[in-house]
Amino acid sequence: MNKILEKEHFSANVVKLVVDAPLIAASRRPGNFVIVINNAKGERIPLTIADADPVRGSITLVVQAVGDSTRAICAMEPGEYLHDVVGPLGRPTHIENFGTVVCSGGGVGVAPLLPIIRAMKEVGNRVVSVLAARSKELIILEQQVREYSDEVIIMTDDGSYGTKGLVTQGVESVIQREPVDMVVTIGPAIMMKFVALTTLKHNVPTLCSLNTIMVDGTGMCGACRVTVDGKMRFVCIDGPEFDAHKVDFDEMMLRLKSYQK
Amino acid sequence: MTISPRDAEWREELRQALTAKQRTSIPRAKMPELQAAYRVTCNHEVNQGLSVEMAVLEASRCLDCPDPQCVTGCPVSINIPGFIKNIERREFKDAAAVLKETSALPAVCGRVCPQERQCESKCIYNKMKKQPVAIGYLERFAADTENMRDHSHDEVEMPVMNGKKVAVAGSGPAGLSFAGAMARLGYDVTVYEALHEIGGVLKYGIPEFRLPNSVVDIEIQALERLGVKMVNDCIIGKTLGYDKLLEMGYDGLFVASGAGLPRFMGIKGESLVNIMSSNEYLTRINLMHAGMPGYATPVPCVDRVAVIGGGNTAMDSVRTARRMGASKVMLVYRRSEDEMPARLEEVKHAKEEGVEFMTLHNPVEYLGDENGRVRAMCVQRMELGEPDESGRRSPVPVEGAVEEIEVDLVIVSVGVSPNPLIPSSIDGLDVTRRGTIEVNGEMQSSIPLIFAGGDIVRGGATVILAMGDGKHAAASMHKMLSDK
Ligand SMILES: Cc1cc2nc3c(=O)[nH]c(=O)nc-3n(C[C@H](O)[C@H](O)[C@H](O)COP(=O)(O)OP(=O)(O)OC[C@H]3O[C@@H](n4cnc5c(N)ncnc54)[C@H](O)[C@@H]3O)c2cc1C
Ligand code: SF4
Ligand code: FES
Numbered sequence: 170m171n172k173i174l175e176k177e178h179f180s181a182n183v184v185k186l187v188v189d190a191p192l193i194a195a196s197r198r199p200g201n202f203v204i205v206i207n208n209a210k211g212e213r214i215p216l217t218i219a220d221a222d223p224v225r226g227s228i229t230l231v232v233q234a235v236g237d238s239t240r241a242i243c244a245m246e247p248g249e250y251l252h253d254v255v256g257p258l259g260r261p262t263h264i265e266n267f268g269t270v271v272c273s274g275g276g277v278g279v280a281p282l283l284p285i286i287r288a289m290k291e292v293g294n295r296v297v298s299v300l301a302a303r304s305k306e307l308i309i310l311e312q313q314v315r316e317y318s319d320e321v322i323i324m325t326d327d328g329s330y331g332t333k334g335l336v337t338q339g340v341e342s343v344i345q346r347e348p349v350d351m352v353v354t355i356g357p358a359i360m361m362k363f364v365a366l367t368t369l370k371h372n373v374p375t376l377c378s379l380n381t382i383m384v385d386g387t388g389m390c391g392a393c394r395v396t397v398d399g400k401m402r403f404v405c406i407d408g409p410e411f412d413a414h415k416v417d418f419d420e421m422m423l424r425l426k427s428y429q430k
Numbered sequence: 431m432t433i434s435p436r437d438a439e440w441r442e443e444l445r446q447a448l449t450a451k452q453r454t455s456i457p458r459a460k461m462p463e464l465q466a467a468y469r470v471t472c473n474h475e476v477n478q479g480l481s482v483e484m485a486v487l488e489a490s491r492c493l494d495c496p497d498p499q500c501v502t503g504c505p506v507s508i509n510i511p512g513f514i515k516n517i518e519r520r521e522f523k524d525a526a527a528v529l530k531e532t533s534a535l536p537a538v539c540g541r542v543c544p545q546e547r548q549c550e551s552k553c554i555y556n557k558m559k560k561q562p563v564a565i566g567y568l569e570r571f572a573a574d575t576e577n578m579r580d581h582s583h584d585e586v587e588m589p590v591m592n593g594k595k596v597a598v599a600g601s602g603p604a605g606l607s608f609a610g611a612m613a614r615l616g617y618d619v620t621v622y623e624a625l626h627e628i629g630g631v632l633k634y635g636i637p638e639f640r641l642p643n644s645v646v647d648i649e650i651q652a653l654e655r656l657g658v659k660m661v662n663d664c665i666i667g668k669t670l671g672y673d674k675l676l677e678m679g680y681d682g683l684f685v686a687s688g689a690g691l692p693r694f695m696g697i698k699g700e701s702l703v704n705i706m707s708s709n710e711y712l713t714r715i716n717l718m719h720a721g722m723p724g725y726a727t728p729v730p731c732v733d734r735v736a737v738i739g740g741g742n743t744a745m746d747s748v749r750t751a752r753r754m755g756a757s758k759v760m761l762v763y764r765r766s767e768d769e770m771p772a773r774l775e776e777v778k779h780a781k782e783e784g785v786e787f788m789t790l791h792n793p794v795e796y797l798g799d800e801n802g803r804v805r806a807m808c809v810q811r812m813e814l815g816e817p818d819e820s821g822r823r824s825p826v827p828v829e830g831a832v833e834e835i836e837v838d839l840v841i842v843s844v845g846v847s848p849n850p851l852i853p854s855s856i857d858g859l860d861v862t863r864r865g866t867i868e869v870n871g872e873m874q875s876s877i878p879l880i881f882a883g884g885d886i887v888r889g890g891a892t893v894i895l896a897m898g899d900g901k902h903a904a905a906s907m908h909k910m911l912s913d914k
Binding site: 192193196206210211212213237238252253254255256257258384385387388389390391392394395396401403406420423424426427428 | 624625662669670674692694710714719728801849
């Protein structure tokens with residue numbers, strides 16, 4: 170049982186929760202995720218750790234209400250308890266001074282991206298962040314991203330904020346004007362797919378973080394399997410980050426729909 | 431050493447009570463079981479257990495051999511005639527006590543051990559061309575009778591604490607038996623489990639209709655009464671690193687993290703939607719209660735299901751699929767029925783429940799529909815060729831004999847590999863090429879304070895071997911920590 174300490178609404182469907190989890194707060198690294206069960210009859214759902222405070226013993230989760238379980242979690246209030254939180258899971262992000270790193274995030278993908286932006290900055294990279302969403306209200310964590318980025322480019326589909334256009338255009342504009350050594354992309358599968366196609370064109374190494382369906386998160390079930398470079402890999406133990414140029418996104422998108430009617 | 435020696439006076443008397451002829455003329459007990467038509471509609475345990483009279487009669491078949499071969503067939507050398515003769519004289523509590531001398535989980539083993547290949551295969555009755563003594567049924571009877579007894583007046587012998595503490599990674603049979611043995615020796619024991627439930631495969635894998643959770647829970651509660659602490663949702667190597675455990679003052683770690691990683695065949699179309707490992711299918715249903723009212727975890731409930739494989743996991747999957755409402759359930763296995771590694775009883779039960787056995791068939795490709803869902807499997811007919819290194823006749827494809835069969839769900843049950851979480855997170859822990867943790871004859875790993883056992887050392891094995899490893903490792907670790 171893990172107590173919810175704080176809650177903040179980022180947008181209509183996106184909520185930030187600070188959750189009591191001292192052991193996880195102490196051992197997590199950027200890129201790690203947790204599995205959460207909201208109540209005794211709940212399902213196991215993976216959520217990336219957006220931030221952690223080892224002193225307070227808490228972790229920050231950013232949850233988008235997409236299904237019944239995430240909706241239930243978003244409706245929870247401080248003082249209530251999540252039934253189970255286990256982690257940190259997955260391999261941490263490989264952080265290194267590459268030179269210039271473009272971090273592109275779409276929708277709630279910005280939440281897991283934030284600790285990577287920060288870590289990339291801390292080791293001396295020049296960090297250009299590209300945040301994308303459908304419209305202005307859906308851009309989250311902008312202030313925090315600005316704090317650790319040398320430059321922030323905002324893209325909205327409807328032009329209500331920043332530049333009108335897609336995330337790929339934002340990423341490409343940076344690649345075209347200056348040498349980029351690494352791109353990190355986190356967001357909906359379709360977005361990562363197109364970012365990968367864009368960066369492949371320019372031959373820029375690209376890392377993506379995959380959010381497949383999971384059950385245990387410990388390598389036991391294979392629900393999270395994806396094809397990377399023609400080989401089967403488990404996102405929960407081999408990932409969640411992979412070379413975006415080698416991921417079969419089309420297959421992954423079909424598998425994400427496994428339980429949609 | 432045993433509490434039921436063969437030369438005890440009562441056993442002498444019991445041996446005289448009936449002649450061998452009288453004993454061998456008694457037919458083997460038949461396990462009372464639920465009707466197949468009824469049991470596929472629910473999750474109730476199929477085997478109902480022997481009644482007292484049936485058990486006593488079955489026990490009287492045992493000849494109390496001077497050199498009992500059954501014991502040599504048991505991987506942990508349970509004193510088999512010792513417990514059986516206690517059933518014959520109706521001292522059920524003593525029968526259970528004999529079992530507990532060697533086995534931490536007799537109620538579990540009585541239900542899931544492949545007795546026909548272990549103790550029962552060595553019983554003298556086989557030589558007489560008669561059916562062996564039903565050792566498994568009797569083991570279950572003794573353990574269940576003991577578990578159902580009112581324990582409130584028992585004097586619990588609390589061990590004297592020796593001031594040392596040990597950690598266990600994994601709460602399957604290996605971890606639990608290690609924990610019990612160490613607690614009895616006076617150690618402060620904490621079992622850490624990655625999942626939200628304690629019990630390992632006994633909970634997430636083996637279904638309720640074969641091994642009810644209540645049977646496992648009784649054993650877990652008994653350990654808790656002994657002072658063993660159970661911590662769920664905690665992954666050794668992730669939530670708590672090995673260094674952290676040392677910092678917390680643990681004197682030793684027993685790794686019993688199992689062989690979780692499911693294998694796939696690597697054939698075309700295996701990533702289609704509605705193709706999953708048996709671990710995923712069984713976990714969704716057994717651990718997460720998919721399909722039960724109010725539970726959030728989904729599972730495909732479809733009409734035509736194919737399960738690939740011939741082991742216990744495959745049998746559990748086909749039988750579960752029937753209970754989830756599938757009308758056509760096929761078991762696809764590339765060898766013949768004789769080579770199936772599953773327990774005989776599971777094969778029998780699966781057939782009674784209407785599962786179609788497609789032996790000597792092997793899937794070669796899956797075909798999907800426009801939504802990426804599996805719609806058919808292409809199966810290759812096989813025939814048995816020459817025996818391979820393992821002595822089993824290896825299957826070879828019959829040229830041109832490929833058939834397309836419509837399916838809505840495919841469950842792949844072709845084995846598991848060791849869980850890599852711990853090996854990959856502890857520096858200096860030696861593993862074999864297969865990924866299992868390397869241990870010496872004392873179950874000790876390349877890091878002296880770390881011992882390991884069960885499936886993480888053996889690859890996919892059995893409950894009884896995992897349990898035996900737990901006991902063995904406890905004895906070895908105790909020796910090491912006492913010598914210090
Ligand atoms: C469906 C199925 C049916 C079976 N039927 C039979 C049968 O009829 N008869 C038989 O003898 N055998 C059977 N087996 C095999 C038997 O269950 C296993 O051999 C046995 O359970 C192995 O025990 P174990 O303790 O080594 O591991 P497990 O039972 O696998 O337990 C390991 C536990 O460790 C946990 N874990 C893993 N990593 C960590 C970590 N880093 N930190 C903390 N915890 C961790 C896992 O979550 C798991 O709960 C069956 C197996 C399956 C899957
Ligand atoms: S071999 Fe058979 S008859 Fe002999 S002691 Fe064992 S169970 Fe009894
Ligand atoms: S979620 Fe089960 S193996 Fe990855």
